[in-house]
Amino acid sequence: MFHDQNLTKVLYIDLSKKRFKIEQRPELFERYIGGTGVATQLLQEECPPDCDPLSSKNPIIMSVGPLSALFPIASKTVAMFKSPHTGNLGESHCGGRSAIALRLAGYGALVIKGASDSPIYVAIHGNQIHFKDASTIWGMRSNFTAGRIIRDHEPGAGCRTIMRIGRGGENCVSYACVTTETYRHFGRLGLGAVFGSKKLKALVISGRQSIPVQNRKSYRTVYDEIYKTAVNSPVMKKYHDLGTAENVLPLNAMGGLPTKNLQQARFEKAAEISGERFAQDYLGRRLACAHCPVGCIHIAAFRELYENEPYFYKTSMICYDYEPIYALGSMLGGADVPGFLKLMDEIEIVGLDVMSVGVILAWATEAFEQGLISVKETAGLKLCWGDYETYLKIIPLLIDQPNEFYQALARGVDAAASKYGGRNFALTFGGNEMPGYHTGPGAHLGFLIGTRHSHLDNAGYSIDQKVLTKKDISPAELVDSLISEEQWRQILSSLVICFFARGIYKPDIVLEALRVAGLDLTTDQLNQIGQDIYSAKYKFKIRHGFDFENLHIPQRIFETPSLNGIVDESFFRQAVVYAQKKIGTLIE
Structure with missing residues (x-):
């Protein structure tokens, strides 16, 4: 059982009725840790299968993890929703002060349901929740200006996050983002459009809760090990410089x-x-x-x-x-x-x-x-x-x-190419526009079969650089590597760790940090949780219409040489067939 009982609190907000309630959900956090794991389960509970992503039925889930505000680089908040961009699983991660703000406000997760009939923003200051009129800042040209106005009228500076949308979200552009602290975002898959459909201009969160640590010596030891590894890491130095x-x-x-x-x-x-x-x-x-x-x-x-x-x-x-x-x-x-x-x-x-x-x-x-x-x-x-x-x-x-x-461009490349042609050079995977890696089959297959269709799902580009350039691997081996990595990343995104620190938060460190927080697991248990979360995400996808048979594979990826040469189309399609069978077995 986690030492911090506030972590297992879920704040439910109903925008339609302007009401809220708080529930203790220890079973969720003890079974799925936090972050992505808990958010996936809450999304399953709250999002009906026939839900239109821009309807009031589409929930917004935000969750943090047991290491948030306790350990270095546990700095992300996970948002889950049904994506208006892909019509399927929406998951986006954001840093800034979002994670510590939610954790210090006294919650492990937030569920926003319903829709307001006029523009509002919601201010969460500990156990004080306010529904405030946002009519005067709705339609402003700059979301930066809207953020400054909210900042000047809300308490909690220092441990406060201000999440807000711009006109893209207000007009429900399917790939609109949510901006926090000016320079961080819930970027991909259209959370901003979901905010806009609910007439939710912004979300302000602050708090001053303390987080209990029962064994301060163990906490200090684990903290110091993580901190020293982070500041002395050549990879982290690269990110700093x-x-x-x-x-x-x-x-x-x-x-x-x-x-x-x-x-x-x-x-x-x-x-x-x-x-x-x-x-x-x-x-x-x-x-x-x-x-x-x-x-x-x-x-x-x-x-x-x-x-x-x-x-x-x-x-x-x-x-x-x-x-x-x-x-x-x-x-x-x-x-x-x-x-x-x-x-x-x-x-x-x-x-x-x-x-x-x-x-x-x-x-x-x-x-x-x-x-x-x-x-x-x-x-x-x-x-x-x-x-x-x-x-x-x-x-x-x-x-x-x-x-x-x-209007078509405002729904993305798939919508535009379906209407005007050019599907062969429409660079989308699962409906999501491609990230910046043409390293070989690992990258593109990773985008295609990843639960978010993101390069961060499974880092296929890394497999291209570290494995494929040195030796040949079979389609099945490539798929197995991608799925194994993605299952482990479910643990990191449930803690919630910035993926830049994945080389620091290895299984032994993760287990030690969780013990400090009050959850004692074995390596096998940890791996099983990762597999369960991965399977739950795919079950949600299939429940909401995802089908491997309908996946668009852009022909362009087979035409332009990558660092591994021309991507072999036959190899790639064999890998997709194997992935479909493998994932089908995992979710049975």
């Missing part, structure tokens, strides 16, 4: 950097958008999530002259990482850093997922090149690679959706 943007040049050198909608996997101008270039010419500051000693968040200070005002500069602070650089840089054939930063800033202002936006713009650019769409569809805009001025003009059109073309 250059951030994930460090990946640009190595991936480009290997031939794994998707460029111009994956027409090629090397970008001749990669050095101009590299982590080294950003650090040298644009780095303004580094930030860290709460309880993290690494500081991987890199913020560019971008100065530009005010129009018609010589010598008067506006400085914008814009976060950058590898995925945005890939999505808005190489994927669009763009190397103009000021143009990239302006586009990135505009996407942040309206609150959209930058990865989806980049892949959508890349598909649209190629579709325009091939004549599948014209200025008639684009409202007079001529798309070409690296044209940031035109891309900037498209962002408000994704929000306002003035014609059928932009």
Whole structure:
């Protein structure tokens, strides 16, 4: 039994009735640890099979874990929902102060149900829950401005998180995100649209609860071991120095950097958008999530002259990482850093997922090149690679959706390609736009069969680099490796650990940290929990219409050489068939 009884509290909020209740759910946390494990079970309980993702029946689940606010780099909150982007399992992780805010407010999980009939935001300050009118901040151009207004009117500074949506979420763009603490996001799969469908502009959480530790000596010993490993790790130093943007040049050198909608996997101008270039010419500051000693968040200070005002500069602070650089840089054939930063800033202002936006713009650019769409569809805009001025003009059109073309783009690449053609270069997996890795079959298979269709599900790109470049493996061996890794990651995301620290939180350390928190498990029990959570997620997916037979495999991945050469289509399809059988066996 966990020492902290607040961890097993679930706060249920009904937006329709403006009511709340608190329940103790120790059986959930003792069986599924927290985070992803608990959130999956709560989603199963609250989300009916026929649920429209934008209906009031779609719940929002948020959960943290037993290591949150206790150990370093246990800094994430898990959000679960039915995705309006894929029509299936939605899961997104966010750092910042979100995890400690929810934990110190006295809860292990939050369930938001129903929908308000007018714009509101919900303020949770410990056991005080307030439903507040948000009409004056609904429709604001910038979600940053809305965040500042809420910040100035709510208590709890220091241990407070402010989660809010922009106009993308308000207008239910299917890949709208939720922004927290300005530079962190529940990014993928459209949580922002679910907020918007509920007229929920923002969620404010703060608290001052303390977390009991029964054996302080054991706690200090385990804490010190984790902390020292983190600050002395070469991998963590890389994340501190250059951030994930460090990946640009190595991936480009290997031939794994998707460029111009994956027409090629090397970008001749990669050095101009590299982590080294950003650090040298644009780095303004580094930030860290709460309880993290690494500081991987890199913020560019971008100065530009005010129009018609010589010598008067506006400085914008814009976060950058590898995925945005890939999505808005190489994927669009763009190397103009000021143009990239302006586009990135505009996407942040309206609150959209930058990865989806980049892949959508890349598909649209190629579709325009091939004549599948014209200025008639684009409202007079001529798309070409690296044209940031035109891309900037498209962002408000994704929000306002003035014609059928932009209505389709606001639902993602699959929706647009289904209507206008170009399915062979529509780079989506399970309905989710591809991440920035063209390393070989492991990466793409990982996107395809991962429960979230994300590179972080199972790190297939790592298998491509560490295994496939050295030896041949069979389709079955590749699938087994991906599933095994994803099952273990269910434990990390139930604790909830930032995946950057997966090399630190190995099974022995995880077991020691859990014992300090009050849960005594064996390695076999831990592995079984990971398998059970993985199976539960797939059961949810199938219950809500997921079918391997309907999975779209973009032909482009078999045409462009990767670091492992051309991806063999026969090998890949054999792996998909094996994955279907294997996963079917696991969930029986």
